[in-house]
Amino acid sequence: MADSESMSEQEEPAGGQAGGSAAAAESGAGLVGSCWQIGDWLADPTLDELRCGDQVHKLEPRKMLLLMALARRPQQLVTLDQLLDEVWAGVVVTPSSVYQSISQLRSLLGDDASQPRYIATVPRKGYRMVAAVSEVTPEPAAAPAQQVQPMPPSLPESMSVAPVPAVASAAAPAVPAPRRRLLLGGSVAAAALLGSGGWWAWQRVMGMAHMPAADITLAVLPFADASAKALEQSLADGLAESVIGVLSRHQQIRVTARATSFQFRNPQALAPQAGQLAISHVLSGELQRWQQSLQLKLSLHRAADSELLWRHVLDAPAAALSGLAFSAANAALQALGTTPLPASVLPMPAADAYELYLQGLQHQRGGDIEGILKARDYFQRAIDTDPGFALAYVGQAVSWIGEFNYGKGLSLRAMDARAQPLIDRALQLDPELPLALGAQGSLLSQRGQDDEARRWHERALAMAPSDATLLFWAGAAENSAGWPARALGYFSKAAQLSPLSPQIQHLTGVAATNTGRYETAEAAYRRAISLAPKHPNGQWGFGIIGFARGRLDEAVQGYRKALLINSNRPWLWEQLAWIYLDLGLVDDAGKAFAQFQAQSPQPAWARVSAVRQWVRAEDRMALTKALAALPEQSAERDAVIDLALLRLLLGQQDVALKTLGSVIGLVLADPVPLYNEWETFLGQHVWLDVAAIYYAADLRDKAEPFIEQASSYVERYAKQGNVWHAIGYHRARIAAMRGQPEAALTALEDAYRLGWRRGWWLTQDPALQSLRELPRFKTLLARIEASNQVQRQTLMSTT
Incomplete structure (x- = not known):
């Protein structure tokens, strides 16, 4: 900031001070009977006057105190704390009182903050009196002409009131300086009001x-x-x-x-x-x-x-x-x-920077990617205007996190590389800024550093316990870390502060679904729909519940309704396509995959994912043709691993290993997790896919480290209270690759009981190859197909 006068609080009138003049208010200062020549002006603390030639200004006593506090230390820095302690002792105010009073003094003195002749600003520290100052003894004078007392601040016409009773002007008791900013009561409060x-x-x-x-x-x-x-x-x-x-x-x-x-x-x-x-x-x-x-x-x-x-x-x-x-x-x-x-x-940024920040907030609150990108421009302009404005850096960081979460093609690593330096700068400027602390927690959660993320969120909420945004971020981080019950606690507090927020209700539904509390989840999604009927997330929530419970016909209805509200949701199209495949509706799946490919910010993944329709149709020729059209190399790591897995289905083991080998170094070295709670819930786990490729190639020693890490991850989520049918599927893959068929079959039966209905993939998954001729496996497949057939007929009869 070029000048520190960037925050204001209404100045209290003389009636709220501990005395009627600067001399009376500052007993023992040695000012009685003395005047001070300050540049061209003569300051008389006894009369609270400034005189220069024929000009006479009557000062409020506290402004004279402020002027004297600077004049007694010519050319020296006087800090904000010193001015607050000396001039506003016993009164609860903010630095804005200093800024406003300095601005008014400059106006009276004819001073210019950009080229000061009297009061110079020392940015972020305080002020210096730069004019020549000397103490003078005034000559005796005749009785002074009657002075017009300063009028109290004018009130709007609608607030005109009777004169203030004399008791309102009583002096406030002194409050020790260390407590001054924390206490307010009695006549001090009266003076401020x-x-x-x-x-x-x-x-x-x-x-x-x-x-x-x-x-x-x-x-x-x-x-x-x-x-x-x-x-x-x-x-x-x-x-x-x-x-x-x-x-x-x-x-x-x-x-x-x-x-x-x-x-x-x-x-x-x-x-x-x-x-x-x-x-x-x-x-x-x-x-x-x-x-x-x-x-x-x-x-x-x-x-x-x-x-x-x-x-x-x-x-x-x-x-x-x-x-x-x-x-x-x-x-x-x-x-x-x-x-x-x-x-x-x-923090007290420059006014222009602050206004740009507020405009950015309004765009960011629009809840769409276009608004986020507009907000980013405003935040950058705020930073350019005032490089010391911490909140603007946080806004900028959150815009990058938001773009990533909207799934518009920004990778986690690219987002992290942009957001982290901005958060670092904000915390350097203000180490206790709640939104900066919370943003750091959210970024760590995205990286999978859950324990560190929790500590940052706790610090943020200790600073701002009533901030619904921070509570929401903390809940989302706990849900991502696989602690849905903890997440529900945060979302409950956030909902108390913002009961009309549909987004809080949506994530409440997700966390409740993770715990198997489906009635709670349904209530949250109904609430989300009532609050925002034109937003797709509420209907999508019912699709999620349907999938979680194995009620695939209900899942399809939920996804369809969500996409009718907003068809530009690529990941919903992909999830719907897979559910169509579960029900054997291959043509419908193909149409949904086409929408996914048209909209996806990850084109390689979209093309590989769409190949699944030919796996489900058991059309080997179409599958061969589709795979041949896909490039073997891609910057999308997960797409390459999935392509290698599909190569195994055609018996192309060597090609599959070669394809996997092109990205395995990145898989081992990349600190960004290859899995998260949402993908695990859906039944996907990249570590187990890598292990399955090695297992099918009889490279068990290479498969085991991936199996071990995946097992640790899955079991941790189970112990933390997640009730997912996919956990049984993941456990079955792990047990089968470790040569434990009975444990694998038991896990699959548990998965079916909880709602797993992806029978077609059980027949294709290389990890489950050793189970396919076992009677219990065949019986389970028959039960899944019977359930899906009933749901398929129900769905077709209602559409």
């Missing part, structure tokens, strides 16, 4: 029956845009979201997430659902922006009946935009009667 809302606002707060902080759930609604021509709505929305982010760091109250609170435009609209959403209070706001200044009018309402409890007005220079969210959050906390946040919780 009088600065921007007047006596009426304070009367209302005093009349509120404050509930315990732990019982408060505050919903921050999108702020209204009251600016000329209403061109600032995105800024108003972004500012409200920033207030939510600040409040989420409070250790007691809860703040409702944006995904829920932003569905209501005013407290009256929310009131009918307040009880169902467990919201106790509502904060609304109205933002007005002029060229050089900002005004934010805040209103606090009781949620149940939308009764107005409190109003507050924050005025700030335009350059102080980035501090407005913090000031608004602490004003609301004071009104609720709970402990405000310390001033250190919020």
